[in-house]
Amino acid sequence: MVGVSTSDVKSERRERIMKKPLNFILIGxxxxxxxxxxxxxxxxxxxxxxxxGDILRGHIKINDFTxxxxxxxxxxxxxxxxxxxxxxxxxxxxKNKKQKVKGFVFDGWTRxxxxxxxxxxxxxxxxxxxxxxxxxxxxxxxxFDRLTKRRQCKNCKKLIPWIGKYKELKKCDACEGRxxxxxxxxxxxxxxxxxxxxxxxxxxxxxxxxxxxxIEINGExxxxxxxKDILAKIK
Ligand SMILES: [Zn+2]
Numbered sequence: 001m002v003g004v005s006t007s008d009v010k011s012e013r014r015e016r017i018m019k020k021p022l023n024f025i026l027i028g029x030x031x032x033x034x035x036x037x038x039x040x041x042x043x044x045x046x047x048x049x050x051x052x053g054d055i056l057r058g059h060i061k062i063n064d065f066t067x068x069x070x071x072x073x074x075x076x077x078x079x080x081x082x083x084x085x086x087x088x089x090x091x092x093x094x095k096n097k098k099q100k101v102k103g104f105v106f107d108g109w110t111r112x113x114x115x116x117x118x119x120x121x122x123x124x125x126x127x128x129x130x131x132x133x134x135x136x137x138x139x140x141x142x143x144f145d146r147l148t149k150r151r152q153c154k155n156c157k158k159l160i161p162w163i164g165k166y167k168e169l170k171k172c173d174a175c176e177g178r179x180x181x182x183x184x185x186x187x188x189x190x191x192x193x194x195x196x197x198x199x200x201x202x203x204x205x206x207x208x209x210x211x212x213x214x215i216e217i218n219g220e221x222x223x224x225x226x227x228k229d230i231l232a233k234i235k
Contacts, residue, residue: 021129022047022103025119027110027205028136029195031146032219033163033226037136038107040227048101053107055088056080077189079196085109086118093126103127111196116204132234133208136219136226140194147190151179164222 024041026034026214035051042049056074059067066084073080089109096104110116114222121142123131138146149162172179208214217229 005169019102022104023123023128023131024105025076025131025134026105026107026131027108027133027201027208028219029138029140029143029197029201030190031143031150031162032136032138033161033223034134034219035107036223037134037226037230040223041230042105045103047103047105048096050089050092050096050107050109052085052089055092059088077192078136079111080111082115082118085111085115086122089119090122090125093122093128097126103130110201110204112200113129113203113207116207132215133213134234135205135208135214135216137216138219140198142220143194143197147193148169148187149181151181153177154180168176 022045024038024047026038028034038051039049041047056070060071060074061067070080070084093104106119109119111176146162149167151160152158153160153175156172156175158168158172158174160172160179169179171177207215215230215233217226217233219226221229
């Protein structure tokens with residue numbers, strides 16, 4: 001008989017954890033860094049990252065009926081209707097179900113309470129289990145600062161967030177190019193986004209909170225620390 005070493009037992013345990021179904025929904029105010037954390041989680045647990053922004057932009061690219069309408073709405077500063085959000089959400093899961101994806105990290109799908117409820121139905125429909133709802137919290141002031149003060153390299157287009165050590169950069173840390181404030185970050189649309197978050201998204205957050213499903217994380221910390229906190233709280 002071949003003996004089983006402790007390292008075998010350990011790696012077996014790790015494998016069992018990795019095989020367990022796991023999904024994430026990330027919520028948080030504009031500029032909270034949930035996109036970054038979503039991608040870190042997807043990498044860490046080998047999950048499929050599904051961001052609403054990417055999926056909607058994908059439709060604009062295809063330029064089909066829905067794509068054309070989405071482009072019009074987004075260019076006019078409007079909100080894409082919940083019906084379309086839920087439709088493309090379902091399509092994306094359906095597509096990945098065929099490829100037997102272990103789980104998903106959802107970013108930017110529950111802007112209003114109505115969507116939170118329908119997404120719950122979709123998760124149920126597609127039999128996605130063990131879904132962790134993560135709220136990355138930052139203050140309204142921090143949110144505003146991060147959106148208005150973040151910069152972009154004029155040369156290589158790299159985005160420089162308004163967080164921690166990046167605030168001190170005078171030149172692009174990749175190519176030494178000149179840093180400029182992004183043109184699409186105009187104050188009026190930023191204020192509108194923050195207002196929407198305060199009035200609408202807060203209701204979907206309460207929906208999860210009342211069901212005791214919400215995991216709250218302090219987002220006003222370095223990226224690595226925020227990620228560490230998430231890992232500690234999902235255990
Ligand atoms: Zn650069």
